[in-house]
Amino acid sequence: MASSFVIACVGKPSAGKSSFLNAVTDASAKVGNFPFTTIEPNEGIAYYPILCPCEKLGVSERCKPRHGWCSGGRRYVPVRLLDVAGLVPGASEGKGLGNQFLDDLRHADVLIHVVDASGTTDASGRETRGYDPIDDIQWLRQEVEAWIWGNLDRKWSGVVRRHVAVKATPVETLHAQLAGYGTPREVVQRALDRLPRDLVNEFSRWEAQTELRQFVHAFLDERFPTIVALNKIDMPDSDKNISAIMKRYHSTSKNSVLVDGVRLDNIVLTSALGECFLRKMHKQSFIHYEPGTDDFSTELPSLKPLDEKTRRRLETIRDLVLFRYGSTGVQEAIVRAVDALGYIPVFPVKSLATFGAPQQGPAFRDCVLVKPGTTVREFARKLHNQALDRSYAGAETIGGIQLGEADVIVPGKNNVIKYTTTNE
Ligand SMILES: Nc1nc2c(ncn2[C@@H]2O[C@H](COP(=O)(O)OP(=O)(O)OP(=O)(O)O)[C@@H](O)[C@H]2O)c(=O)[nH]1
Ligand SMILES: [Mg+2]
Numbered sequence: 001m002a003s004s005f006v007i008a009c010v011g012k013p014s015a016g017k018s019s020f021l022n023a024v025t026d027a028s029a030k031v032g033n034f035p036f037t038t039i040e041p042n043e044g045i046a047y048y049p050i051l052c053p054c055e056k057l058g059v060s061e062r063c064k065p066r067h068g069w070c071s072g073g074r075r076y077v078p079v080r081l082l083d084v085a086g087l088v089p090g091a092s093e094g095k096g097l098g099n100q101f102l103d104d105l106r107h108a109d110v111l112i113h114v115v116d117a118s119g120t121t122d123a124s125g126r127e128t129r130g131y132d133p134i135d136d137i138q139w140l141r142q143e144v145e146a147w148i149w150g151n152l153d154r155k156w157s158g159v160v161r162r163h164v165a166v167k168a169t170p171v172e173t174l175h176a177q178l179a180g181y182g183t184p185r186e187v188v189q190r191a192l193d194r195l196p197r198d199l200v201n202e203f204s205r206w207e208a209q210t211e212l213r214q215f216v217h218a219f220l221d222e223r224f225p226t227i228v229a230l231n232k233i234d235m236p237d238s239d240k241n242i243s244a245i246m247k248r249y250h251s252t253s254k255n256s257v258l259v260d261g262v263r264l265d266n267i268v269l270t271s272a273l274g275e276c277f278l279r280k281m282h283k284q285s286f287i288h289y290e291p292g293t294d295d296f297s298t299e300l301p302s303l304k305p306l307d308e309k310t311r312r313r314l315e316t317i318r319d320l321v322l323f324r325y326g327s328t329g330v331q332e333a334i335v336r337a338v339d340a341l342g343y344i345p346v347f348p349v350k351s352l353a354t355f356g357a358p359q360q361g362p363a364f365r366d367c368v369l370v371k372p373g374t375t376v377r378e379f380a381r382k383l384h385n386q387a388l389d390r391s392y393a394g395a396e397t398i399g400g401i402q403l404g405e406a407d408v409i410v411p412g413k414n415n416v417i418k419y420t421t422t423n424e
Pocket of ligand 2: 037
């Protein structure tokens, strides 16, 4: 079973969202230096690197993931990446491609906000000079907030009336309204927990313009954790903008209060174009380049000779991106996106002797990313295996250790699981 984890790239037109998708997946989304190049969402598979248990257990030779791949104990787990149409100020009221775009976000677990850090495109993606990218970070978040709030505002008085009539709890009422955003109840609860208790106690008196807005603000931080990818770091003006952005969000590193939905640890510096170019040159055998690393090689005998123009372009990427920042940053953005939700890998196996089928053969075929706090029994259900759920008899992990149904899955402790059924 492939992971159903979804990351969506958001941002204004021409920020580099499609380039980012192309940089981390095998997709070939159309890229253009004009706004709204993308209209229909593009999708690709990116890979989240983890330590695979195969190496420690001496079966890395036989480790054959059904999805993704594993090399020397480093396993690449597939995650879905969506690239949606660009968002402009006023989108929540229908400007640009408006609400249709926002609706595409319902499927996302986490967002990567691709920001043009060079300041060479304005809020609608048109060429300019000296634009401040902090503005993009702020208005984009406000638009997503206005979209969610607007959907609730339209029916708010009816919602409150019904809430009182059926004597529901605030979490029940809000969860019913927000279920369309693919929101589990605990996310709504966590958003409520961020508000003062007095405010929650007064729920039946909430006004759409005040208390509800406050809730939506908190809800957004929980529902759409956001990684900010400061893109186009290969351009001359990006440096000073990056410093200003880091300064603004500096205080968010130590505590959990977010500013504009941003946490300093979740800011990543990227050059999507640089990564696309390096990958292309590698594919065509002009250079040797491992994605995510800090350099490439042009010296291997198997490589084709470079013309002067390409050599210069590669040197520029090396100087302005790889040497300065340690990588093109795009892989790092994927890692931070999965990490932001604390998702953990779980390996269901048929045999704890072979870590695969009962006879020897491929090991660790499956790896599923699950949210933190998932229990052994919940995971059995998540495997889409109704038969397993109905005939559940027990579960064990490495060393023959029996697991309880309510045991929370923890990496390195019990995340290699063999289920037994009453049919066996
Ligand atoms: N210098 C530089 N240019 C980039 C980078 N990433 C993207 N671009 C350029 O920015 C322009 C827009 O890129 P796209 O990937 O099409 O942007 P988008 O965000 O998908 O735009 P829309 O689909 O219109 O919303 C193109 O000319 C890209 O080549 C980067 O890291 N560095
Ligand atoms: Mg695009």
